[in-house]
Amino acid sequence: MNFLDLIWLIPLFPVAGFIINGLFGKRMPKSAVGTIAAGAVLISFIFAVGAVYQLAQLPEHERSHEVVVYEWINAGSAVTTGGQATRFVVNWSFLLDPLSSVMVLVVTGIGFLIHVYSNGYMWEEDGFYRFFAYLNLFMFSMLTLILGSNYLMMFIGWEGVGLCSYLLIGYYFHKKSAGDAAKKAFVVNRVGDWGLATGILLIFATFGSLDYHTVEEVIRAGVASGQYVVSQPIFIGIALALFVGACGKSAQIPLYTWLPDAMEGPTPVSALIHAATMVTAGVYMVARSNWIYQMAPEALAVVAVVGVLTALFAASIGLVQNDIKRVLAYSTVSQLGYMFLALGVGAFAAGVFHLMTHAFFKALLFLGSGSVIHALHHEQDMRKMGALKNKIPITFLTMAIGTLAIAGTPGLAGFFSKDEILWQAFSSEHGHPLLWLIAAIVAGMTSFYMFRLLFMTFYGESRVDHHTEQHIHESPKVMTVPLIVLAVGSVLAGYIGLPKWLGPNLFEHWLEPVFEPVQAVAVSAEEAAHHSVALEVGMAAVSVGIAVIGFLIAYTTYAKKSDRAERVSAQFKGMYQALLNKWYVDELYDALFVHRAKDLGRGLWRFDSRVVDGLVNETAVGTVKSAVGSGWWDRWIVDGLVRFAGGFVKTASWPIRLSETGYTQNYALVMIVGVLVLVGYVLWGTL
Amino acid sequence: MVPIHHYLLLGAALFTIGVVGVLTRRNIMVILMSIELMMNAVNINLIAFSSQLGHVSGQVFAIFVITVAAAEAAVGLGIVIAMFKNKETMNINEIDLMKW
Numbered sequence: 001m002n003f004l005d006l007i008w009l010i011p012l013f014p015v016a017g018f019i020i021n022g023l024f025g026k027r028m029p030k031s032a033v034g035t036i037a038a039g040a041v042l043i044s045f046i047f048a049v050g051a052v053y054q055l056a057q058l059p060e061h062e063r064s065h066e067v068v069v070y071e072w073i074n075a076g077s078a079v080t081t082g083g084q085a086t087r088f089v090v091n092w093s094f095l096l097d098p099l100s101s102v103m104v105l106v107v108t109g110i111g112f113l114i115h116v117y118s119n120g121y122m123w124e125e126d127g128f129y130r131f132f133a134y135l136n137l138f139m140f141s142m143l144t145l146i147l148g149s150n151y152l153m154m155f156i157g158w159e160g161v162g163l164c165s166y167l168l169i170g171y172y173f174h175k176k177s178a179g180d181a182a183k184k185a186f187v188v189n190r191v192g193d194w195g196l197a198t199g200i201l202l203i204f205a206t207f208g209s210l211d212y213h214t215v216e217e218v219i220r221a222g223v224a225s226g227q228y229v230v231s232q233p234i235f236i237g238i239a240l241a242l243f244v245g246a247c248g249k250s251a252q253i254p255l256y257t258w259l260p261d262a263m264e265g266p267t268p269v270s271a272l273i274h275a276a277t278m279v280t281a282g283v284y285m286v287a288r289s290n291w292i293y294q295m296a297p298e299a300l301a302v303v304a305v306v307g308v309l310t311a312l313f314a315a316s317i318g319l320v321q322n323d324i325k326r327v328l329a330y331s332t333v334s335q336l337g338y339m340f341l342a343l344g345v346g347a348f349a350a351g352v353f354h355l356m357t358h359a360f361f362k363a364l365l366f367l368g369s370g371s372v373i374h375a376l377h378h379e380q381d382m383r384k385m386g387a388l389k390n391k392i393p394i395t396f397l398t399m400a401i402g403t404l405a406i407a408g409t410p411g412l413a414g415f416f417s418k419d420e421i422l423w424q425a426f427s428s429e430h431g432h433p434l435l436w437l438i439a440a441i442v443a444g445m446t447s448f449y450m451f452r453l454l455f456m457t458f459y460g461e462s463r464v465d466h467h468t469e470q471h472i473h474e475s476p477k478v479m480t481v482p483l484i485v486l487a488v489g490s491v492l493a494g495y496i497g498l499p500k501w502l503g504p505n506l507f508e509h510w511l512e513p514v515f516e517p518v519q520a521v522a523v524s525a526e527e528a529a530h531h532s533v534a535l536e537v538g539m540a541a542v543s544v545g546i547a548v549i550g551f552l553i554a555y556t557t558y559a560k561k562s563d564r565a566e567r568v569s570a571q572f573k574g575m576y577q578a579l580l581n582k583w584y585v586d587e588l589y590d591a592l593f594v595h596r597a598k599d600l601g602r603g604l605w606r607f608d609s610r611v612v613d614g615l616v617n618e619t620a621v622g623t624v625k626s627a628v629g630s631g632w633w634d635r636w637i638v639d640g641l642v643r644f645a646g647g648f649v650k651t652a653s654w655p656i657r658l659s660e661t662g663y664t665q666n667y668a669l670v671m672i673v674g675v676l677v678l679v680g681y682v683l684w685g686t687l
Numbered sequence: 688m689v690p691i692h693h694y695l696l697l698g699a700a701l702f703t704i705g706v707v708g709v710l711t712r713r714n715i716m717v718i719l720m721s722i723e724l725m726m727n728a729v730n731i732n733l734i735a736f737s738s739q740l741g742h743v744s745g746q747v748f749a750i751f752v753i754t755v756a757a758a759e760a761a762v763g764l765g766i767v768i769a770m771f772k773n774k775e776t777m778n779i780n781e782i783d784l785m786k787w
Contacts, residue, residue, distance in 0.1 A: 662786025669710050
């Protein structure tokens with residue numbers, strides 16, 4: 001079977017599941033609904049694995065397979081800003097290359113595990129079928145996003161995942177907080193979508209196409225011919241516009257506020273959409289547009305700075321949060337910041353690598369937290385947990401592996417990817433020691449808040465209330481097996497991207513065709529990187545050391561009996577309150593934008609009700625008045641004339657009417673007299 | 688041979704009687720009969736002139752008149768019957784639908 005030509009089917013299996021579950025799910029047994037949903041994703045996964053395997057068989061420079069399903073839009077000719085004649089043609093086509101193959105495997109593979117897990121987690125919920133229908137629709141949108149071969153298909157998927165995110169955050173729609181969170185996610189994403197749309201329009205206006213390959217070729221040809229040079233304003237403009245889109249979808253400063261609130265959705269949704277897949281769409285998009293970003297180093301610097309600041313900012317909030325899912329949410333924002341840092345220093349492969357490893361351990365941590373929440377009957381506050389280690393051992397073990405992985409323990413996935421990013425932040429030509437320093441500090445903070453989560457949940461004394469305590473139970477197999485698979489992945493996923501001093505970086509090599517430099521790089525910088533193995537190892541040791549410090553602080557504070565947490569929070573009360581309240585960013589946005597928007601809305605409403613409605617009402621009153629006038633005119637003048645004419649004729653004809661007696665003989669007499677007169681007249685003349 | 692003015696006088700007398708009958712009588716049947724009388728007065732004139740002038744066309748005309756008179760009588764009687772069915776009367780003064 002030629003899977004490569006069948007990649008267009010991959011998004012279609014989930015859409016079939018969506019249609020079946022969406023239309024008939026209500027009347028189907030739960031087991032059928034869950035099986036169909038998970039099965040559809042499994043088939044997609046199998047097709048994806050087949051296609052990627054066949055792609056890997058091809059020679060390196062041919063690893064890019066495009067399948068055109070049909071010509072979608074052909075909207076006639078246009079002229080680019082450079083004066084080139086072109087046509088607006090968009091195909092419904094799919095592209096499998098090394099980058100999209102990484103994404104498609106992550107999305108379908110982890111997506112499948114989360115679908116399976118949801119079968120257990122969501123079993124008791126109302127609207128089971130609705131959940132799975134949305135989840136399948138999400139898979140379709142996400143797969144369209146990553147497999148589409150042009151920016152417009154990406155945009156379709158981009159909006160589709162946004163919609164599904166909205167629907168799933170608001171899954172418990174009877175809860176006001178869930179509805180508000182869904183709205184917030186939707187509105188904040190609109191800001192980002194504006195940026196993405198602007199970027200796409202600029203791309204078409206500049207390069208005359210939306211197709212990835214065509215755009216890339218135009219840029220490469222332009223660079224070769226000297227038409228395009230690095231730092232040209234249009235590249236910076238496009239790159240920044242696209243990055244606004246990435247900020248919205250991937251929760252970067254200043255548009256990250258929706259993601260922590262998105263935790264109102266069911267936990268599998270948080271794992272799938274708000275940790276492993278959808279929020280990485282921005283990373284994918286920037287990596288996909290790497291030829292544009294390579295031409296705009298200034299935009300790359302913005303990406304790097306925003307990324308590292310987001311990492312720091314979100315990690316600082318994560319230090320003190322007490323809701324288990326919120327800690328993970330801020331951790332996700334922080335890790336996404338790492339990915340953007342990697343992209344921003346030009347290490348696209350490192351960013352995508354961290355995306356992949358993060359998908360494993362963050363999905364694992366979210367699903368694990370879901371398992372904890374499930375065991376405790378929907379308790380999410382870590383202050384009401386503790387000492388769960390022996391009560392839910394599988395959850396504990398898998399979550400411990402996830403924590404070790406994200407904290408950067410040598411040998412686990414997070415170590416390799418995070419270390420690569422740190423190294424690139426330091427050594428890349430776009431990097432800077434300051435970027436490295438902040439990222440290293442964030443690594444320590446990550447280690448602290450993750451171990452804090454682990455210790456508060458599983459160690460120490462039990463703070464679970466007595467009633468719940470008796471019902472604590474390990475989750476069913478359908479939930480623990482995905483946890484175990486993800487834990488294995490969190491351990492092993494890193495080994496395909498070893499640092500240079502340990503072995504070949506297969507992952508980076510695999511992605512090389514996609515991230516081929518637009519211009520010949522200065523070889524010396526590359527060589528310098530190769531030659532500083534000692535420095536690289538040393539820096540890895542430093543970052544591990546920082547992580548260990550984070551671990552030790554967490555261990556002594558939360559695993560042991562200690563009042564340090566209370567003491568420190570009392571000592572730095574202002575700081576603690578600021579962190580606990582998320583730096584008051586939500587309040588700031590409320591004051592700056594939300595309330596202003598509401599004021600604007602109220603003002604417009606007032607304008608509407610007074611001026612617009614007033615005009616309408618005045619017009620109505622005026623019409624009524626003029627109608628009275630024209631009614632009078634009609635009744636008295638027009639009708640009067642008509643009636644006068646009739647009356648006049650009637651009156652004037654009165655005497656003549658009298659001759660019409662109705663007696664036949666009268667008429668006959670008149671006739672005969674007339675004949676006699678006529679005859680008499682004629683005879684008179686002749687005689 | 689009877690001179691022509693005798694015939695003409697007879698016809699004139701008959702025609703006058705018919706006219707007076709039409710104008711004065713109230714019974715529709717009598718009016719119809721008076722009309723018949725007027726037509727026959729005309730016939731007498733036609734025959735008399737035909738005989739006088741030795742030309743046959745007068746007689747042909749007379750026969751035409753008789754034929755038409757027969758048809759007229761049929762139509763007239765039909766109207767009378769229809770009218771009687773509606774109005775239950777033969778008095779022409781009671782049939783004044785054309786009155787203002």
